[in-house]
Amino acid sequence: TPVPTLTLNDGRDIPQLGFGVFLVDPAETERIVTDALEAGYRHIDTAAIYGNEEGVGRALAASGIPRDELFITTKLWNADQGTATAHAAIDTSLEKLGLDHVDLYLIHWPTPQKDLYLRSWLALEEIKAQGKSTSIGVSNFQIEHLEKVIAGSDTVPAVNQIELHPAFAQRDVTAFARANGIAIEAWGPLGQGKYPLLELPEVGAAATAHGKSAAQVVIRWHLQTGNIVFPKSSTKARIAENFDVLDFELSAAEMATIDSLDAGRRVGGHPDEVN
Ligand code: NAD
Structure with missing residues (x-):
């Protein structure tokens, strides 16, 4: 079964299932991304701050997979927000990845204290116009940050990459995005x-019913919810x-049961606080 794709607001298609490399050891990234490509993943989510773009790039080059079958995302780190700094940062990322363009470039965090995210967004518009990233988007943006870039530019972000799992469904941000x-x-x-x-009985019951693991049930919940998802593992x-x-497909009742696990429980940093 092929990986489903979603069409972004700029007309480009993105594979809904990918592989994330946060906390993947730079020394092991080439091997681990090679494992992911062999397993069938074609969408890789990295970031400048992860320190492993070179390993991702080496795995892509060694794979021989045609560039147009790959979907590669990287992100502008907070310290590089601004105009000239953003332009320099995408060039550094492309050099490390060994690519002439990425498929998606994101502002990693809004860092509202610095108040540079709108200026950075205008730089991402230029980066897109130059062909260095096919699509552009944001990450960890709350509604007010999205409103500011929409009002202050000609481009609605193609994606917002946010912390999201059954205990933290972010229904306000996802409704605004939709x-x-x-x-x-x-x-x-x-x-x-x-x-x-993965130990919750609601997740376990669905796993047993479908002969799948708890992790597979949660990933399936994301896909059926309409999220783009890129779980990470080094194993x-x-x-x-x-x-x-x-x-396999979760039933409407299984989806509703997992939906009911939302507890407003964030496990990562708050977008207003991460610098
Ligand atoms: P994740 O939710 O994917 O969790 C990864 C962890 O889950 C693994 O380290 C492992 O402990 C466990 N795990 C993975 N597969 C499992 C399985 N089959 N069975 C049991 N346990 C399993 O967390 P993540 O890596 O933080 O998120 C995924 C990706 O999202 C990242 O790799 C990165 O690309 C991206 N990300 C982005 C931001 C951002 O600020 N934009 C922040 C964090 C992560």
């Missing part, structure tokens, strides 16, 4: 292993397990 044509990417889709999501067997989610 109403404005912004796709939602779920980071920490498995709760980063920071709360016992070959789990990398394959997390991709093997295309051959």
